[in-house]
Amino acid sequence: MKSSKTFLYQKVFADIKSKIASGEYGAGHLLPSEREIGELYQVDRTTVRKALQLLCEEHLVTKLPGKGTCVSHAPSAPQIPQPQIHASSLPIKNIAFILPRTKDASDRITFPTYAGLLFVAEKECSRNHFRLVYMTLDDEDSLEKYLASMEYAGIIFLSAVAEKHIEKARQLHIPSVLLNNCSELITSIMPDNFNGGYQAAKYLLDMGHRNLLLLSGNRTSTNCRERIKGFTYACFEYGVPFDQTHILGGDQWSFDYGYQEIITNYPSFRQRPTAIFACGDRLALGASKALKELGLNIPEDVSVIGYDNSEQAQYATPKLTSVDTNLKALGTTAVYALMDHIRHPALQDTPLKIIVPAVLSKQESVGAAK
Numbered sequence: 001m002k003s004s005k006t007f008l009y010q011k012v013f014a015d016i017k018s019k020i021a022s023g024e025y026g027a028g029h030l031l032p033s034e035r036e037i038g039e040l041y042q043v044d045r046t047t048v049r050k051a052l053q054l055l056c057e058e059h060l061v062t063k064l065p066g067k068g069t070c071v072s073h074a075p076s077a078p079q080i081p082q083p084q085i086h087a088s089s090l091p092i093k094n095i096a097f098i099l100p101r102t103k104d105a106s107d108r109i110t111f112p113t114y115a116g117l118l119f120v121a122e123k124e125c126s127r128n129h130f131r132l133v134y135m136t137l138d139d140e141d142s143l144e145k146y147l148a149s150m151e152y153a154g155i156i157f158l159s160a161v162a163e164k165h166i167e168k169a170r171q172l173h174i175p176s177v178l179l180n181n182c183s184e185l186i187t188s189i190m191p192d193n194f195n196g197g198y199q200a201a202k203y204l205l206d207m208g209h210r211n212l213l214l215l216s217g218n219r220t221s222t223n224c225r226e227r228i229k230g231f232t233y234a235c236f237e238y239g240v241p242f243d244q245t246h247i248l249g250g251d252q253w254s255f256d257y258g259y260q261e262i263i264t265n266y267p268s269f270r271q272r273p274t275a276i277f278a279c280g281d282r283l284a285l286g287a288s289k290a291l292k293e294l295g296l297n298i299p300e301d302v303s304v305i306g307y308d309n310s311e312q313a314q315y316a317t318p319k320l321t322s323v324d325t326n327l328k329a330l331g332t333t334a335v336y337a338l339m340d341h342i343r344h345p346a347l348q349d350t351p352l353k354i355i356v357p358a359v360l361s362k363q364e365s366v367g368a369a370k
Helices: 008-022 034-041 045-057 112-127 143-147 163-171 193-206 222-237 255-268 281-293 311-315 327-343 345-349
Strands: 061-064 068-071 093-100 130-137 152-158 176-179 187-191 212-216 247-249 275-278 303-307 321-324 353-356 359-361
Touching: 008 034, 008 045, 008 112, 008 130, 034 045, 045 061, 093 112, 112 130, 112 152, 112 327, 130 143, 130 152, 143 163, 152 163, 152 327, 163 176, 176 327, 187 193, 187 222, 187 327, 193 212, 193 222, 193 275, 193 303, 193 321, 193 359, 212 222, 212 255, 212 281, 247 255, 255 281, 275 281, 281 303, 281 311, 327 345, 327 353
Parallel strands: 093 130, 093 152, 152 176, 176 187, 187 353, 212 247, 212 275, 275 303, 303 321
Antiparallel strands: 061 068, 321 359
């Protein structure tokens, strides 16, 4: 079966395409050099060239020998005839894809989850004659100011965007949905984090592990808290003690944070855990590096499970067992829910909570307890 994963070059392609659409990279201007793009997205030259090739194939850029890559024009969708007013005959409009901006590096568009969602959403919008425009807002920004440059048919808010921006969108009567988080104000689409955490714990418990450790991401995140709840509930069902003493972290999602939490705290456990569940793949990969430096083998000595089933997880050695949040289903559902709201504005008055199932992807990083 063909994989639905989003590769790094596709994420770079989607972000540059969004910047061209928003005017950040204007027609006739040169893109940054391949080296600069590689440094910006932290990818190799081959990945950059694949992304640029996709842009060339869509006639968005032209390669000029000896000069670089020049922007040809902004992406557009084919015009559709509108002889009558039908729900399926919508004019081409813009949809804002709004990500929160904080000091945490995990809210950058290069964060694999967000890049994957952007790629899927942009593809679905384009197929339906909408153009997706990416932007970031912090708590103090004005939504009206950011939307003033062009007309928007709707908004996809992402993750922990400030509630005041959601309230302002409702006041402005702009159809909106929230992706990867939950709000009482608008329709929300999010992964089944509780069940994802539950599946991770159940798998470890079924493999005989009883001394478990959980490596938390930022606990202000609804997603993170639900993953912890699901994991804890499975332990309760199995009659395995699990409390706050079995949880590390709680501030960040980064590779370095996962590494530091394990390299600093794991040796101090009197009875060392035989399995670790990390609430994000980058945490899991950082933890795996620390375990190896401590002289432990995965999964022979310690089993590790991550969350998100990212591309990076599959390049790890051994391949990381991880909970797949199904980014394709999340992004597609968000776009089609928003289109329903655009066509039928009254739906805004009845917000829904749409849960997308998560599935555990069993790879090579979990073994039976000794």
